[in-house]
Amino acid sequence: MPDVVEVSERLLRNSLERGLSEVEVYAVRTLMKTLTVADDRVLEGAVREDYDIGVRGVLGRRVGSVSTNVLSLDVGRLVDKLYASARSSPEDPYWSGFPTDVGGLNQVACYDESTAGISEEELAGLLSHVAGKLKEPALARGVDRATIAEGMVASGEVEVFIANSHGVSKSVRCSGAMMWLTLSLKRGGAHSDKTLSYIRRRVDLKEIEAVSIREGERALMFFNSSPIESGKYDVILTPSVAGQILMSVLAPAFSALNILEGRSPLKGRLGDRVLNEKITVVDDPSIEVAVGSRPFDDEGIATRTKNVIEKGVFKTMLHSYYTSRRMGSEPTGNGLRQRPASQPVPSFTNLVVRPGKGSSDSFAEEVKKGLVVYEVIGSWMSDPATGRLKATITHGMLVEGGKPVKPVKGVILGGNVYRLLSESLQGVGGDLEVVDYVATPSLWISSADIAGR
Amino acid sequence: MLDPDFIDALCSKLNADFIDARVQRHYSELVLLDNGVVRELSSSYINGVGIRVVVGGSVGYSSTNSVERDDVAKAAMRAYKIARAVSEKSISVQLYERPTVRARAVANYSIDPESIDSSEKVELLKDMHREISTVSGIASSVLRFGYERDQRYYISSDGDSVEYEVRMIGVSAALVSHVDGAYESLRDHESKVAGWEFMKSVDWRDWASWRAKLVVESARAPRVEPGRYDVVLDNDMVGLMLHEAFGHATEGDSVLAGGSVLRGRLGQVVAGELVSIVDDGVVEGGAYVPFDDEGTPKKRTYTVRRGVLEGFLHSLVTARALGGEPTGNARVMTYRDPLLVRQTNTYMEPGDWGVEEMIRDMGRGLYVRGRGASGGEVNPLTGAFTFTSGPSYVVEGGEPVRLVKGVMLTGLILETLKRVDAVGKDLVIRTSVFGGCGKSGQTVRVGDGGPHVRVREITIGGG
Numbered sequence: 001m002p003d004v005v006e007v008s009e010r011l012l013r014n015s016l017e018r019g020l021s022e023v024e025v026y027a028v029r030t031l032m033k034t035l036t037v038a039d040d041r042v043l044e045g046a047v048r049e050d051y052d053i054g055v056r057g058v059l060g061r062r063v064g065s066v067s068t069n070v071l072s073l074d075v076g077r078l079v080d081k082l083y084a085s086a087r088s089s090p091e092d093p094y095w096s097g098f099p100t101d102v103g104g105l106n107q108v109a110c111y112d113e114s115t116a117g118i119s120e121e122e123l124a125g126l127l128s129h130v131a132g133k134l135k136e137p138a139l140a141r142g143v144d145r146a147t148i149a150e151g152m153v154a155s156g157e158v159e160v161f162i163a164n165s166h167g168v169s170k171s172v173r174c175s176g177a178m179m180w181l182t183l184s185l186k187r188g189g190a191h192s193d194k195t196l197s198y199i200r201r202r203v204d205l206k207e208i209e210a211v212s213i214r215e216g217e218r219a220l221m222f223f224n225s226s227p228i229e230s231g232k233y234d235v236i237l238t239p240s241v242a243g244q245i246l247m248s249v250l251a252p253a254f255s256a257l258n259i260l261e262g263r264s265p266l267k268g269r270l271g272d273r274v275l276n277e278k279i280t281v282v283d284d285p286s287i288e289v290a291v292g293s294r295p296f297d298d299e300g301i302a303t304r305t306k307n308v309i310e311k312g313v314f315k316t317m318l319h320s321y322y323t324s325r326r327m328g329s330e331p332t333g334n335g336l337r338q339r340p341a342s343q344p345v346p347s348f349t350n351l352v353v354r355p356g357k358g359s360s361d362s363f364a365e366e367v368k369k370g371l372v373v374y375e376v377i378g379s380w381m382s383d384p385a386t387g388r389l390k391a392t393i394t395h396g397m398l399v400e401g402g403k404p405v406k407p408v409k410g411v412i413l414g415g416n417v418y419r420l421l422s423e424s425l426q427g428v429g430g431d432l433e434v435v436d437y438v439a440t441p442s443l444w445i446s447s448a449d450i451a452g453r
Numbered sequence: 454m455l456d457p458d459f460i461d462a463l464c465s466k467l468n469a470d471f472i473d474a475r476v477q478r479h480y481s482e483l484v485l486l487d488n489g490v491v492r493e494l495s496s497s498y499i500n501g502v503g504i505r506v507v508v509g510g511s512v513g514y515s516s517t518n519s520v521e522r523d524d525v526a527k528a529a530m531r532a533y534k535i536a537r538a539v540s541e542k543s544i545s546v547q548l549y550e551r552p553t554v555r556a557r558a559v560a561n562y563s564i565d566p567e568s569i570d571s572s573e574k575v576e577l578l579k580d581m582h583r584e585i586s587t588v589s590g591i592a593s594s595v596l597r598f599g600y601e602r603d604q605r606y607y608i609s610s611d612g613d614s615v616e617y618e619v620r621m622i623g624v625s626a627a628l629v630s631h632v633d634g635a636y637e638s639l640r641d642h643e644s645k646v647a648g649w650e651f652m653k654s655v656d657w658r659d660w661a662s663w664r665a666k667l668v669v670e671s672a673r674a675p676r677v678e679p680g681r682y683d684v685v686l687d688n689d690m691v692g693l694m695l696h697e698a699f700g701h702a703t704e705g706d707s708v709l710a711g712g713s714v715l716r717g718r719l720g721q722v723v724a725g726e727l728v729s730i731v732d733d734g735v736v737e738g739g740a741y742v743p744f745d746d747e748g749t750p751k752k753r754t755y756t757v758r759r760g761v762l763e764g765f766l767h768s769l770v771t772a773r774a775l776g777g778e779p780t781g782n783a784r785v786m787t788y789r790d791p792l793l794v795r796q797t798n799t800y801m802e803p804g805d806w807g808v809e810e811m812i813r814d815m816g817r818g819l820y821v822r823g824r825g826a827s828g829g830e831v832n833p834l835t836g837a838f839t840f841t842s843g844p845s846y847v848v849e850g851g852e853p854v855r856l857v858k859g860v861m862l863t864g865l866i867l868e869t870l871k872r873v874d875a876v877g878k879d880l881v882i883r884t885s886v887f888g889g890c891g892k893s894g895q896t897v898r899v900g901d902g903g904p905h906v907r908v909r910e911i912t913i914g915g916g
Binding site for chain 1: 498546595638680831836
């Protein structure tokens with residue numbers, strides 16, 4: 001991306017000339033094609049090419065930042081704004097500079113040319129093919145109506161450039177594909193639905209076909225669903241739900257910044273057993289085609305694989321360069337940022353729960369009475385500072401004696417995630433599934449609180 | 454300078470049915486104070502133009518971060534190409550033909566926040582942090598100052614030329630307490646469509662202190678027992694419930710796609726007869742949306758009147774397809790994004806109950822408070838919705854008697870509002886500069902609120 005690199009380097013040079021003691025530039029170029037779906041047809045197509053540049057500038061220990069998407073910007077004016085921002089900022093007593101180029105690039109393949117360069121026609125063809133597979137099980141069983149009510153499919157690439165005044169200068173280009181489609185079924189007067197979600201660095205047609213057929217079959221399970229009685233239930237979380245819950249309530253607690261600043265229950269727990277010994281959680285930036293895979297973090301530090309939880313013991317916290325210097329630790333390559341101008345904070349790349357044995361199906365056969373959970377909403381409202389899980393089940397199946405007895409919606413799953421994944425954990429499945437940034441198998445939890453009728 | 458004539462000429466050149474452009478100039482500031490240390494002090498400039506081309510009933514979008522005519526023409530060509538490429542598989546879109554709109558609006562403010570030095574904004578947060586630090590039991594405090602200036606200019610090949618400008622400003626706090634081995638957290642914000650005068654009108658130290666004391670008290674409070682409760686919801690909670698439990702399902706694009714449980718229910722009873730729900734673009738305390746991003750003036754719209762589903766929220770596309778009228782609800786997060794049908798300010802019209810009267814009459818249940826609530830989510834197709842509250846009170850003998858924490862509520866769209874049996878006289882609507890409503894990856898500023906409302910038999914869990 002010559003324009004963005006050229007502008008970024010000019011910003012870096014001019015900022016240093018203006019008198020800033022340290023400068024860092026982070027630029028992103030996004031190229032994406034998207035098709036939106038409504039009622040079985042394409043509602044619209046979109047082609048998007050964006051640029052965003054963030055600059056952080058330092059005066060001693062005072063740090064300020066600016067960001068822009070305007071390549072034709074007045075560099076001098078932006079640098080003045082950056083200088084004023086740093087000057088207005090109070091000193092950060094813990095500031096210890098931007099990283100130097102420590103080298104050791106982790107070789108991670110995150111680019112697939114056919115995914116990045118997909119044409120509009122190919123994207124439309126992919127959408128039709130996947131929608132057909134998703135509807136196949138329902139149509140084979142003679143429902144009255146099967147439609148893709150809403151959804152989208154997108155494919156393209158993201159290119160990142162990072163440079164700082166200590167010699168870091170790196171860029172990487174990664175491809176990406178994303179799809180979510182909601183299948184709506186009607187049979188008699190009843191309705192059911194299921195959503196397919198798929199995010200990868202590369203479109204793997206065989207994988208997406210298999211996921212589509214599975215979700216299409218699951219869509220047939222939820223006609224006439226309703227809440228169940230409140231009480232304690234064994235709960236079997238399918239991989240996508242387990243992943244969603246881990247990401248919202250557990251993962252933020254691994255951040256060294258949250259630990260340092262008193263908003264993680266894992267503060268002071270390094271080396272302690274915090275989860276059941278069946279649980280090992282790995283931060284793995286090298287999984288082929290997973291969306292969190294990347295050779296370096298948003299500060300240019302090489303990423304690496306590490307066990308965060310090993311057999312239930314909290315082994316490694318996730319560091320940005322800032323937190324690693326504050327705590328006298330090695331950086332872990334986990335400095336990620338929400339916006340181009342923001343300070344990188346520790347976060348995971350891909351979070352993997354090591355698989356055990358069994359699956360949601362085999363757990364459901366084994367449990368006397370339990371609730372298998374296929375979709376939830378609101379899990380993001382859980383509280384990682386306290387470990388309290390909150391999620392509302394929209395797609396669940398009550399099972400008794402190994403048989404499905406009643407589809408369930410509109411009940412709340414709650415509890416302390418550390419208790420649920422310690423003494424209440426009955427099983428970790430072998431059915432590992434990569435869902436977004438998390439790969440987990442199914443989890444079987446006994447005696448969880450369900451609020452319903 | 455871009456104008457309707459230029460867009461009309463592009464439309465003729467491409468032989469398109471219709472072209473419109475959304476020009477945006479957005480400036481924002483953020484100060485983030487983490488336990489007394491400035492973690493971020495940033496300014497951000499986002500400018501660009503989003504183009505929609507309708508050709509043969511097929512729709513394409515593209516965008517550019519330049520306002521130069523050549524770049525806008527190239528973006529139009531990209532949008533044209535993708536529209537043509539998907540035309541065989543595409544819905545044939547037609548737009549409601551409304552009269553041409555030429556208008557301009559600016560949200561009121563008196564002191565420009567951009568004229569205030571950043572050091573004053575930092576000092577405001579530091580004052581708040583000092584106040585919080587005096588409260589024993591606080592483990593973490595993250596304070597944010599946020600400001601944005603959003604200038605939007607809409608032009609179309611039909612001759613529309615609509616411009617508006619809005620400033621929003623506010624403060625948020627995310628606090629964690631640690632008391633006797635128990636952690637608790639609380640998030641809250643205070644924002645307004647205004648300038649720096651709003652910052653001068655609030656005693657922020659008092660604001661911070663009240664929340665710090667509440668999160669410490671909450672850490673000592675028991676967790677709510679899961680089950681079914683009669684509840685009185687405060688103004689914030691009513692807004693959240695209406696937005697999640699009902700508002701999303703009235704959005705015309707979801708209805709059109711078959712993604713809403715309300716499809717086919719116009720004229721049916723969907724709520725108690727005390728319930729009337731309004732979507733309005735300009736209200737005291739709310740977000741400022743005088744026009745939508747199709748240039749349509751935002752009309753005050755009843756979705757529910759006295760319990761009956763009266764209408765949906767519309768764009769030009771959904772109004773035409775569903776036989777309604779445009780309501781001014783076609784919105785984008787930024788110039789880069791495609792149009793979606795979104796709520797603006799959603800609220801319930803007040804009734805005639807006093808708050809204390811309503812709680813006393815309930816006798817036993819929960820008084821559910823919104824301060825510290827983290828939000829909500831709905832699956833409009835399944836009809837299940839959920840939202841959390843802040844620290845709330847158990848009601849016994851008609852009085853709030855003790856604090857409980859960890860409240861999450863859930864219900865089904867077609868059931869819950871039918872159980873509303875008392876609506877208060879008070880009306881409060883709030884908005885936020887820090888977030889808004891998320892849908893299909895786009896977050897837009899919204900407001901919500903209402904009077905206090907009593908709902909019978911609602912499911913509560915999350916403990």
